[in-house]
Each structure stands twice: as C-alpha cells, then as structure tokens.
Amino acid sequence: MNSKTQQNNVQSVSPGAAPQAVAYSTAEKRTLALGGLGWAFESYDSFLLSLLLPVLGLVFGVSKTELGLFISVTAGGQIIGGILFGFVADKIGRVKTALICIAIYSLFSGLLAFTHNQQIFTLLRFFGALGMGGMWTSGAALIAETWRPERRARGGALMQMGLPIGAILAIGLTALVTSLTGGLEQGGWRYLFMIGALPVFIMMVVAYITPESPVWLARQQAKTASRSAPVDMGKQNLKGLLLAFTFIFFIQYLFWGVFTWTPTYLREVKHLDFLHSLKFVLALQTGAIAGFLVFSLLADKWGRRPMFLIYLLIGAVAVALYLITTQPLVLMMAIFMAGFGVNGIFAGSGPFLAEIIGDTTSRGFLMGLAYNGGRLGGFIAPLLIGAVASVGGFTAGLATTVVAFLAAMVVVWRAPETKGVRLN
Template sequence: MTSKTELEQPVSQDTAGPLPYSSAEKRTLALGGLGWAFESYDSFLLSLLLPVLGVVFGLNKTDLGLFISMTAGGQIVGGILFGFIADKIGRVKTALTCIAIYSIFSALLAFTRDQQTFAMLRFCGALGMGGMWTSGAALIAETWRPERRARGGALMQMGLPIGAILAIGLTALVTALNGSLEQGGWRYLFMIGALPVLIMSIVAYHTPESPVWLERQRVKEASGTPPAKMGRRNLQGLLLAFTFIFFIQYLFWGVFTWTPTYLREVKHLDFLHSLKYVLALQAGAIAGFLVFSLLADKWGRRPMFLIYLLMGSLAVTLYLITTQPIVLMMAIFMAGFGVNGIFAGSGPFLAEIIGDTSSRGLLMGLAYNGGRLGGFIAPLLIGAVANAGGFTAGLATTVVAFLAAMVVVWRAPETKGIRLK
C-alpha cells in the first residue's frame, strides 16, 4: 500500500499550461456523465410524478414518501454491491450493467397497477442507480489527471441537473399532448426510461477501462497475491466521507424531491406553472456545477464545500419564508446552486479522502450509497412532519443538516492534488 507521505504529496502544476484533455478523459466522462444523466431522469421523474401517483393510487404524503425511500434504499444496496463488483470486473462493465438494470425496471414501472408492485420495481431499478454512480465516479477519479480531477468529477455530476431538466421537459410535453398525466400519460414517461441501455451500450464499447484498476489486475496476476485491501487511514477517510454524504443526501432528497409538491400545496402554483420554478432549481444546479469545476482545483475542496453549504442554507431559508414570486424564483435558483452543486466535488473527494486501496470501488460505494441513508430518512421524516405540523416545518429540518455538514467539512483534511494509485 502507498505510504501516507507519498499519498498526500500534491502533484505539481504544469508550468507550461494545462495539457489538452486526453481521449480517455473524454470517453470516461461520456460514460459517467451520460449514465448519471439518464439515472437522474429516472430519479427526478418520480419527484415530479408524486402528486400524480397520489391521485392514481389514492395515497397520502407518508405513502408517497415510501416510494422515495424505496428508491434511496435500493440505491444504498446497489451502490455498495456494485462497488464491490466494480473492484472485481472493472468500472466500465459494471457501469453498463447498472444502466441496463435501471433502464429495464423503469420501463416495467409503466405497467404497474398497484402501489406494492410499483414500490418493489422501484427498489429493483434503484439497485442499478446506486451502482452507476459508484462505478462511474471511480472510473473518472482514476482516469483524470490529479490537477483537474475535481473538474472531471464536477462535469460528471452535471448529469444530475441535465437529467432532471430532461424529465421536466418531457413531463411538460406529455402533459401538453395528453392534457392530463393521471389518465395514463405518466406511463409513457417511464417507458422512455428504457432507452438509456440502448444508447449507453455504444458509449461503453468505446470507453477505456480505468488505468489504475488495470494496473492492479496486472500486479495481482504477476505476483499471484492480491494487493493490500485497506488500512486504518482508509477507514478513517471512509467514516468522514460517509458522514459528509449522509447530510448532503438528506439535503438533496429533502429539498429536491419535495419541491414540486411543496410549490403546489403551499405556494399554490398549478402543475405547469410550478415546473418553471423546478426548472430554476435545476438551472441553479448547473451553474453550481460549472463554478465548482472552475474553482475547486484552484481553491481546494474544503473552501468550496463550505461556501456552497452556507449559500444553500441561506437560500432554502428564504425559499421557505418568502411569498414574492421573483424572490422565490431567485431563492430556488440559489438553493439549486448550493444544494445540488455541492455534489460536484463528491466523487473526487471520496476517492481522495479514502486514499489508495484495491477496494476503492467498495469503499466509495459504502460512503456514497451508505450515506444515502440520509436520503432514505429525509422523505419519510419530512412527509411525516408535513402531515403532523406543516410542510414548511418539515422542509425546515434541512437547515439543521446544512449546519451538520459544515462541521464535518471543517474537520476534514484538504485533498487537492493527491495522486491516486
């Protein structure tokens, strides 16, 4: 295993200027970014359709929260399972397998007739969702040059708002064509979710495997003994990474999944009008990813995380208390910038803070997808508080998560420039 001193030695910047992006960097970004975008479509589509599914299946907010929590639960299991598999068979094969899983089960949702079947299929599809991030993030972290690794991770994460915008656009289109989603239009939207596996099979065929993973396999075959799995430092990094992800997952699932319903029931916006605000949320996320990609490799991970958390907490507070449409639009945009944009650095940060180990895929899966427990808890807790004491009170719990995440980041080491092996 690489020593602590060697691991933490920053990579010197190229004094002649940045090198052009390699073919491997571009192709791994295509697989990770597009796979994440299509997953985001599938994930955010459920958030948009919660009010519709409530009518179709006759469910209250607590029941609808179960759909979201089943998604988060499947992602937790899938992310850990496929993190382990990615260490065994490679990042690219695992990513394509995961894309096939969430594509197939998304299409099957279109044919469900009851809430129990819907929840079961959603859990199965979410297994692939969790595994896609783990394999894609590890692939990019191990392929991109250290001095621009944060940019690669941020560009991959930009698939999250892009997929959500795709879901918003197609939902608006199907609504306009059908006049109502409750009469069956929602089924067409899930059918579209079968297309990614066809597209991504071509992309994966042209994507090179992680050079770090290939080198480990070469050493293992040459020596006949597996490399060291993990040590105390890896486990300490895992704990910090898990805690950080737990709180930002709570924020994401709390703010993003409940916003469409909150805008309709508390801000009293009709479905199509509320989509404009949801679109502003995603536009803010794209801006957050772009800014992170430009600055994180210069300023470092910790300063960027703290700025984003502070901005997000102020924006969500304003979003909950304002009654002015223009102020609400600005607050939602900034919430997207901070709450979603912070995920731009999650992949590189997890790979770096966990350190060098042949089990990086498994440990990243444990940290990121184990941290999705926050996403599992958020929908149920916010839905229960909404039923008991008001929707605004439920969403206000996210402010506590902002503060907790800031404490974790403050205690974490800076990882900018670390070379992975």
C-alpha cells in the same frame, strides 16, 4: 502505470507545480460520456417517478401513503445497489459494472410501462433502483481514477451535471407526451417509462469505446504478476471512509430536507402558489447547473475545502431567505441559490470520496458505502423535519437544517485538502 506506486497510500502533485494546460485525453472524454450520460439517464428515471406520482395514484387507485412506498423502495434499492455494485466494480471493472447497472435500470423502467397494479410496480421499481445506485458508484470511481489529478474535480463536476440535465429531460418529455396524448392518465405515462428503456441501447455503444480505469487495470496486473496480497483497507482508509460518510450524510440531509419541504412551506406559510409552477423547477435546476459549472471551473484551483465551505454558506443563506422574506423575487433568488449551493455541492462528491478514502483495492466498494450509506441522511430529513414541523411549525422544522449546515462545515474543516492527490 508502475505497480510499485500502489505501495504509496497517497501521492500528491508537487506543491509548487502549476497545472499545465493539457488537452483532454480521449480516455477522459469517453469516461465522462459514460459516467455523465449514465447518470443523466438515471436522473431521468428518478425524477420521472416524482412527476408521475399524482397520475399513478389515480391509475392504481392508491393513497398518498402507498404512493410514498414507491419513493421509499427507490431509495432503499439505490442504497443497496450502490454498495453492492461498488463491490462488483472492484472485481470486474468500472466500465462493465456501469453498463450492467444501466441495463438493469433500463430493463426495469421499460417493464414498468406494462404494470397494472401497485404491487408489481413496487417490486419492479426496487430492482430498477439497484442499477440506479450502482451507476453513480461505478461511474464516479471510473472518472476519479482516469482524469488527471489537477482537473479531477472538473471531471467529477461535469458528471454530476447529469443530475439536473436528467431532471430537465424528464420535465420536457413529460410535457411533450402530455401534449401528444392529451393526458397521462389514459396511458400516456406508459410511454414515458418505455422511453426509460432506451438508454441501454445508447450506452452499449458508449461503453464499448470507453477504456477501463488505468488504476483498476494496474491493480489487476500487479495481482497477477506478484500473487502478493494487494494493498487493502487500513486505518487511513477507514478514517477517510468515516469522513466521507458523515459529509455525504449531512449534504443528503440538506438536499432532501430543503427540497422535500420547501414547496409546502412556502405555499402554506408564505402563501405563494406560484411555487408549483414550472418557474420553481427551472429556477432550482438552473441554479444546480450553475453550481456544477462553477465548481468544475474553480475546485481544481481553489481546492475542495474552500469550495465546499462556500457552497454550504450559499445554501445556508438561501434557507435563511426562505424564513425571513415573502417577496416573490427574493424567494425565486433563494430557490436559485439553493439549487446552486445545496445541489451544486454534489459536484465534488465523487472526486472527494475517491481522494479522501485513499488507495485501496476496495475503493469502489468504500465509495459506494460512503455515498449510498450517507443517503440515510436523505431518508431521515423529511421525516424529522415533518415531525418537528407538526409540533413547532414549518419554520422550526426547516431550522433543523442549520444544524446540518454547521455539521457539514465541521466535517469539511476537519478533512484534509485533497487537491492534486494522485490515486493508485
């Protein structure tokens, strides 16, 4: 790559040029393997905690409030780790940073298997979450900078599929260990965290054969050759950062708002106990996988903005169905649609953040800041919806998501179309 191209903030593919059907390069395949598998194993670790909360409550003898602390420190660690390792990825490279993050969450997941009190568990969970947050930042930047511009959205969407795949892996292994041990409370839960230590051994091999981002390498070579000041943050980058942050904030609000309270809402308001069965989880995760696949097929053809708007509309219709119907079949369809729209919209988050922030030596840091800072929306949503629900009922609480849907649509509408943008 010519280092002079980094002087241009954004370069686009020729307007009338049709994407060529070029075979996937080795670099594209291997960066997807690193980013996608790393994200899937991180998702396993995150979702496993949700599945084991009732068991941990019995094992440690703690209240629901204390169990909530496990979730809170995980979220806090992910936010800090995502921003911190975004900075690290700009300094030492995307591949090395991804492997470091995988090693961190693998190590501390394995150590959780040997804890005997909630204080040590909480501390270890926080340190493990630092690696979880950093994995997305480094992996998303690597794929965005390696995949061809005309199919970058496909690479990002395929990486995001690791989220439901990791969740399904956690469900399957939990069911298997439960069957083999006769129950998790007697120590079976420890085996599940031991399994969480294995990814680093798998990913060491994957990382070894994964090439570094050509954009990052070109910047390093240019700095060494010219010793001149590198292209850094400008007004355009900061404007892109603000748009990226607000977009992630609102879709995180929707994700955590919808999926934290919907099961409780449908059980207590709609009186549908079946929602705590495996059917609910599978409908949600199947919808998410479908959403990621559709996004991967269409986003590079239709553009980011149309796809985001369609997904937000599908998610809004799903929430509306929650509120107006009690028919089990319709509600199951709504759960699938929520997985498709509210989960699936994250398929485009990595490429979109890289493209809208633009060219800068701090791309990894800014992507981490936007994505993980935007997790504040996920932190606020359960609290705000719960507070509103306690005063005006669950319908009023979930209705706050309407504002978030509209706000996210406004952000997308104001953002430039980034389809085909070249990153330098």
